Amino acid sequence: MNTSTNANLPGQPHIAYLGDQLHVEGVALSQLAREHGTPLFVYSKAAMLSALAAYQRGFAGRQAQICYAMKANSSLAILQVFAEAGCGFDIVSGGELARVLAAGGDPAKVIFSGVGKTRHEMKQALQVGIGCFNVESEAELDVLSAVAVSMGKHAPVSLRVNPNVDPKTHPYISTGLKGNKFGVAHEEALRAYRHAASLPGLKVVGIDCHIGSQITDSTPYLDAMDRVLDLVAEVESAGIPIHHIDFGGGLGINYNGDTPPQADALWAQLLAKLDARGYGQRQLMIEPGRSLVGNAGVCLTEVLYLKPGEQKNFCIVDAAMNDLPRPAMYQAFHQIVPVTPRSGDGVVFDVVGPVCESGDWIGRDRQMLVLAGDVLAVLSAGAYCMSMASNYNTRGRAAEILVDGTKAHLIRQRESAFDTFALEQLV
Numbered sequence: 001m002n003t004s005t006n007a008n009l010p011g012q013p014h015i016a017y018l019g020d021q022l023h024v025e026g027v028a029l030s031q032l033a034r035e036h037g038t039p040l041f042v043y044s045k046a047a048m049l050s051a052l053a054a055y056q057r058g059f060a061g062r063q064a065q066i067c068y069a070m071k072a073n074s075s076l077a078i079l080q081v082f083a084e085a086g087c088g089f090d091i092v093s094g095g096e097l098a099r100v101l102a103a104g105g106d107p108a109k110v111i112f113s114g115v116g117k118t119r120h121e122m123k124q125a126l127q128v129g130i131g132c133f134n135v136e137s138e139a140e141l142d143v144l145s146a147v148a149v150s151m152g153k154h155a156p157v158s159l160r161v162n163p164n165v166d167p168k169t170h171p172y173i174s175t176g177l178k179g180n181k182f183g184v185a186h187e188e189a190l191r192a193y194r195h196a197a198s199l200p201g202l203k204v205v206g207i208d209c210h211i212g213s214q215i216t217d218s219t220p221y222l223d224a225m226d227r228v229l230d231l232v233a234e235v236e237s238a239g240i241p242i243h244h245i246d247f248g249g250g251l252g253i254n255y256n257g258d259t260p261p262q263a264d265a266l267w268a269q270l271l272a273k274l275d276a277r278g279y280g281q282r283q284l285m286i287e288p289g290r291s292l293v294g295n296a297g298v299c300l301t302e303v304l305y306l307k308p309g310e311q312k313n314f315c316i317v318d319a320a321m322n323d324l325p326r327p328a329m330y331q332a333f334h335q336i337v338p339v340t341p342r343s344g345d346g347v348v349f350d351v352v353g354p355v356c357e358s359g360d361w362i363g364r365d366r367q368m369l370v371l372a373g374d375v376l377a378v379l380s381a382g383a384y385c386m387s388m389a390s391n392y393n394t395r396g397r398a399a400e401i402l403v404d405g406t407k408a409h410l411i412r413q414r415e416s417a418f419d420t421f422a423l424e425q426l427v
């Protein structure tokens, strides 16, 4: 354990030990925990912008729009960071659209994905003039056309095609296989495009695919691209022009020694293929989520009790599955490190939260030297943690801090118990 040098943690470029204190950029995490309490999410603005810069480098000289998949972390100030950096947004609900507008995002740079858009959400999106609907079924095409006609508008549409490519990731976050609910099957795509082109309320503008999340190998992307480009050729030779090609998101991050390609390296490979097939100068879109924010955030949590046992030692902390749902949902691994390390070897603990479920664990079999009162940092917590947090066990959701250099901005206050039941009433 590093106790005295300036040491970055693997995969977390702006999170490092300075002396014996873990910092996010120029701010000591022990100080933030004292001031704001725990559990506490802390994000690095520089880490987000440098993750974004890798995509921007990858697309230099191309017509490309990066639409941040805000489901990864939809806090307003995070959206503001990406909006100010020129990003559009990939949304999956009317609620997310409302957040984009509240954060100052440009609706013309919004693409609306998801298999279950309601008529109300379609209307809301048409009213503000979103860039594109990524439509996932023929039934949705009919409904969207009817809604647009009733408003005297044309809805810009792209069809999400399911390329039937295995992204080799956790089954719950794999989306581009035949058995998944997402997208229009490759074999049915031409028919669906003809159908879309025939409907009075639609204007076909693009094609998209998204094969899964936490993808650590470039091969599935290259295979999916081939399948999508085959379809572009087919659809265009049927007389339906495809203005933009959207390759979705999905690039993985380093949680536990994972070695995904860097965004710029991945795009060099993908663009070489696009060029070789003559599509390099098309308008391109992508929808990255996790790779922009995942390694930019940590969750601070205080050790409440150590509970040694015959079979297991438990380290009981004040964050739980309602704050950090990924281990319980996907058996996901997050590194856990002390913000102020102690010297020595420690013992092996399961790190668990206070929620009344055995599934409420944050890390298993972790060698740690800790005492009650110590603050731990759960790493790689910038994506799919706060955005998936719940109030289970009437636990208020954590506060959030955005660090920018030596400044720490409180971007979300801690929810009180009262906040969690403020919309309820007695009969």
Ligand code: LLP
Pocket (backbone or CB within 6 Å): 069, 071, 072, 090, 113, 114, 173, 175, 210, 212, 213, 214, 248, 249, 250, 251, 287, 288, 289, 290, 291, 326, 330, 383, 384
């Ligand atoms: N576009 C679409 C249509 C998506 O469904 C997703 C993610 C993305 C883009 C962004 O993918 P990313 O770049 O973040 O991999 N809660 C899970 C991840 C669910 C991903 C859902 N879709 C987790 O914590 O691992």
